[in-house]
Amino acid sequence: MDDHSPWKPLVVTPADVEEEPSPAGLTAHLRGIGDLRARLVEAKALVFRGFRVTAAELDGVLDLLLPGRLAYVHGNSPRSKVGRNVYTSTEYPPEYTISLHNELSYAHRWPSRLVFHCDRAAETGGATPVVDGARWLASLDPEVRERFAGGVRYTQNLHGGKGFGRSWQDTFETDSRAEAEAYLDGTGAEYAWRPDGTLRISRTRPATVRHPVTGAEVWFNQADQWHAAGLGDATAAALRAIMPERDLPQSVAFADGTPIPAGYVTQIRDRGLDAAVDVDWRTGDLLLVDNVLVGHGRRPFTGRRRVLVAMSDEPRPAAWAGPHEEGDT
Incomplete structure (x- = not known):
């Protein structure tokens, strides 16, 4: 893919993977993928749509998507803990846009993966914009x-x-x-x-x-x-x-x-938002992102939108460092 070709998350539906439209169908698909990390690196972000995952059934799916789920320690976004290292995605007022960012990029360590789950879609708006970080740069x-x-x-x-x-x-x-x-x-x-x-x-x-x-x-x-x-x-x-x-x-x-x-x-701020692609939520959707390759944000909305988030880490290669950084990452 060249620098000028369009990018958007890969959408995966039950029909695409020949599984039933249920959390069980999604877990069966995830167990059959093999190397999920390679799939995610290639796609940068994956949307799982039509599997009808509820908040009550989320843990089993997250155990496959996010090995080693992390607590949101040292985070600066207003959010509430609602489960086993599962949080509301943000409690920032709905009339405002949240600009693009990578989770905890200001910290000495950051999660490698994020999963967002749409427990309740907004009445209007409320998309999660995602941006390819190389294109943003x-x-x-x-x-x-x-x-x-x-x-x-x-x-x-x-x-x-x-x-x-x-x-x-x-x-x-x-x-x-x-x-x-x-x-x-x-x-x-x-x-x-x-x-x-x-x-x-x-x-x-x-x-x-x-x-x-x-x-x-x-x-x-x-x-x-x-x-x-x-x-x-x-x-x-x-x-x-x-x-x-x-x-x-x-x-x-x-x-x-x-x-x-x-x-x-x-x-x-503005060029990140201009380069972003909106993920328009449907109740039960999940969005898996590589937290280094992809930034995310939030569009304004009306209604009682509820999106949950969880995050995980993976062992980091010694070579993982920024162009101007060595050491503690």
Whole structure:
């Protein structure tokens, strides 16, 4: 496939694989695939449609799709835990678009796979846009790619139970400071407890990484989501009026601390969304994505949309590192 050919997730239906339209049919298909990892790397994302999977039947399917299911520790998206390392995909207000991103790309480790399950489709809207990370990278101006070559520096301020944004207790799924510190130790992060109980965390991460199997270099950071400009001019102005940028729940700069221009941020956000393909949900659908090759987001919606998410990791080759990174990934 050349760089200019269209890409979209591969849709798999019961008719395609000659299985019954049920969770049992899907599990039979998955057991017969053999090397699911190779299939996913080739397709980048797979939609399983028409198998009528309910939330009550999800665990058995996830056990096949996501070996070694992970807890959503150190995540910054508002979500609730609803099962065995299964979460609501986000609780961000439905009228807003969530821009493209790779899950936990700001952390020292990230899940290799994600599964989204549509428990209830929206009345209108609510698609999950997905983007090929190599195409997203190629869509950016050379000046932007060059400026981001040294990486980005993320800063979080996690309050102690009352305040703006997420608490450190929710973020690390613990009430123990020692457990939160144990998670952060060895990750390359700098952290400190502030007098008001807030935990401030900073870390420098690469802006791109290479996939360990395909070698593809992909855009792999959340600068546009962590930067106030990514929220729009009015929201950014309101936040600046409330508190200095360094005290926001999350902020981002270039690795050397230089501010990232707002124009770069909006270019990254808008070109990612422009390059994305929408997965329009039907109740019972599942979407499996390679979390390095593919970014995801959310379109606005109406109604009582409920999409669940789970994630997993796989053993990482020693060669897995970004072009400007070595070591702890």
